[in-house]
Amino acid sequence: MTVELLRKPKIINVGTRNFHDSLIAQGADSVHVDWKPPAGGDQEMIKLLDKLDKL
Amino acid sequence: MAVKSLVLKNEYRDSIFLMRISKKLEELEGVQKASAIMATDANKDLLRDAGMLTDEIKGASSNDLMIVIDAVSSERAGEVISSAEGILAEEAKKRVEEAEVIYKTLDSAIGAEAESNLVLISVPGEFAAREAERALKAGKHVMIFSDGVSEEDEIRLKHLGKEKGLLVMGPDCGTAIINGIGLGFANVIKRGSVGVVAASGTGAQEVTSLISAGPGISHAIGTGGRDLHDEVGGITMLMGLKSLADDPETKTIVLISKPPSPEVAKRILKAASEVGKPTVVNFLGGDPKIIEKINLILAVTLEDAAAKAIALQRGEKPKGVTFSADLNEVKNTAEKEYEGIGPNQRYIRGIYSGGTFCSEAMLIVRDLVGDVYSNAPLKPKLKLKDSNKSKEHTFVDMGEDEFTAEIGKPHPMIYHELRQKRILQDASDPETMVILLDVVLGYGAHEDPAGALAPTLREAKKIAEKEGRYLPVVASVCGTAQDPQNLTAQEKKLKGAGVVVMPSNAQAARMAALIATKGEAWNKMVG
Structure with missing residues (x-):
């Protein structure tokens, strides 16, 4: 279940840049997502987009 | 005092980064107050209360970054805003120079990084569940650092994770250590043989830091503070316990939580007693009798948990600590x-x-x-x-x-x-x-x-x-x-x-x- 994770975590960091920098400083395998609120943060629009995604 | 502002359209930055900039600007001469924050309605309200809401800011949207300076003079406020622009430009330049691959969305990162196995999420709470769900559906374990995620979403995500055999650490999971790598707020810990599952971030930090001076830590799995509530049912703590039970590097286990719901506690303690590895339990303020009855080792404080895990690892009889000095x-x-x-x-x-x-x-x-x-x-x-x-x-x-x-x-x-x-x-x-x-x-x-x-x-x-x-x-x-x-x-x-x-x-x-x-x-x- 978690064998692979515990053996070697390979991380995608979404949000706080500082966490990615700390991971890199520790020699970890990490990539950063420069996240922005989807649809300008409009929750109604996000729900609509998610529905479209599912189609 | 004079207030000046600058709005940068579609310029999203995370809150920790912005806080550091605000602090840097506030330390400059002649600055009474400096705020570099996203132009959300809540933040605009706070600025209004502080008497720092300018006309320019009123028209900004939640995707815009605003820099607001209250300084001794209008001229000084303008200078400080230029400094802020300089800091932001320098940071952007550094990223380009480092030629780092930065993804715009989680989906694009998942697509390009097929071997990734853990997604660390620290976006504002209202968006965190959405990202977590995407990660789980793509078969990745998640750690949700963000707080402000509803318990309803937590339950949904944890059931989805359980179904897929994926850990959901959090929401509000401040720290985790996976194979020596610290995630979120984490200390630099010696790699070793004690595994921790914790429903408390600072609790895990104290225990792992103290054990670092002894046998060291294999993994510390965070669950988030609500995991041991009745409604969530301890899903992550049970999965974390199972992970440590199966992990050959982990010889001793420590469980940390505030008092769990009695039903959930029963389930977890039963599972812990069947692991076959010495297990120390610190349920802060919890009932000690249940723990000792089923042959687990009771710890009354975080330090006590660390000391007992260290003793067990050394093959010594575990004993409590009152003061460690003479x-x-x-x-x-x-x-x-x-x-x-x-x-x-x-x-x-x-x-x-x-x-x-x-x-x-x-x-x-x-x-x-x-x-x-x-x-x-x-x-x-x-x-x-x-x-x-x-x-x-x-x-x-x-x-x-x-x-x-x-x-x-x-x-x-x-x-x-x-x-x-x-x-x-x-x-x-x-x-x-x-x-x-x-x-x-x-x-x-x-x-x-x-x-x-x-x-x-x-x-x-x-x-x-x-x-x-x-x-x-x-x-x-x-x-x-x-x-x-x-x-x-x-x-x-x-x-x-x-x-x-x-x-x-x-x-x-x-x-x-x-x-x-x-x-x-x-x-x-x-x-």
Whole structure:
């Protein structure tokens, strides 16, 4: 279940840049997502987009 | 004073990055207040309350970054805004120079990084569940650092994770260590053979830091604070326990939580008793009988949990810790501190950045000094009417939302201004007998917390001295010598400011109680 994770975590960091920098400083395998609120943060629009995604 | 602002359209930056910029700008000459924040409605309201809402900002959207400066003159405010632009441009240039691959969305990262297995999410709470669901559906384990995710979403995500055999650490999971790698707020820990599953971030930091001086840590899996509620059912703690049971590197297990729901506790303790590895349980303030009955090892404090795990690992009989230094030395230190106390000084004032540290300290001192008031009290009747005012023995958790909601005032582990104010306020109160503090190190925390607090603590002692009182200050530092801030260096800075530095939060609480009772608590503690 978690064998692979515990053996070697390979991380995608979404949000706080500082966490990615700390991971890199520790020699970890990490990539950063420069996240922005989807649809300008409009929750109604996000729900609509998610529905479209599912189609 | 003059307020000037700048709105940068579609320029999203994370809150920790922005807080660092705000702080840098606020330290510039002639600046009264500086805020670099996203233009959400909530943030605009806060600016309005602070009298810093400009016309330009009124029209900004939540995707825009706003920089607002209140400075001695309009000219100075303009200069500081230019400095802010310079900092942002420099940071962007650095990224380009490093030629780093940066993804725009989680989906694009998942598509390109097929071998990734863990997604660390720290976006604002309202968006966190959406990202977590995407990660789980793509077959990735998740750690949700964000708070403000509903319990309903937590339950949904954890069931989805369970179905797919994926860990959901969090929401509100402050720390985790996976194969030596610290995620979120984490200390630099020696790799070893003790595995931890914790429903408390600072609890895990204390236990892993203390064990780092001994056998070291294999993994520390965080669950988030609500995992052991009835509704969530301990899904992550059970999965974490199973992971450590199957992990050949893990020889001893430590479980940490605030008191869980009795039903969930039963399930977890039963599972733990079937693992076949020695397991230490610290359910802060929980019922000890259930734990001992099924052959697990009970720990009453975080330090106790660490000490017992270390002993088990060494093949020794686990025993508790009251004070780790020579007892005479401890007694002498306390005596020296209460010698100079005035007749009206009676109360302990605990000013905490870590919620679990605050709870643990209250549990320890209430048996020695009596009731403790708090904004996060042990019993409802002990809730402070006004969290900003101490009453008798008062312990405040300054990481609670009521203190961190103010603009540009994030968690007290990163930003010390509110704690500094509170320290000075309690120092001025003639009834304050001891000030008790926690200091947390590691990735994510302030780069020099002891350095930031030391001048305030000196000033606090001076305030008391001017009024003819002596003010003892007791603290403990959670961290390791390998942390970027360095444990020894941080302790030295506090000692230099006249602080009695104890090796754990529990021992610091006991020392404060010893001073507050002028030694009377000694027999209860040491027997």
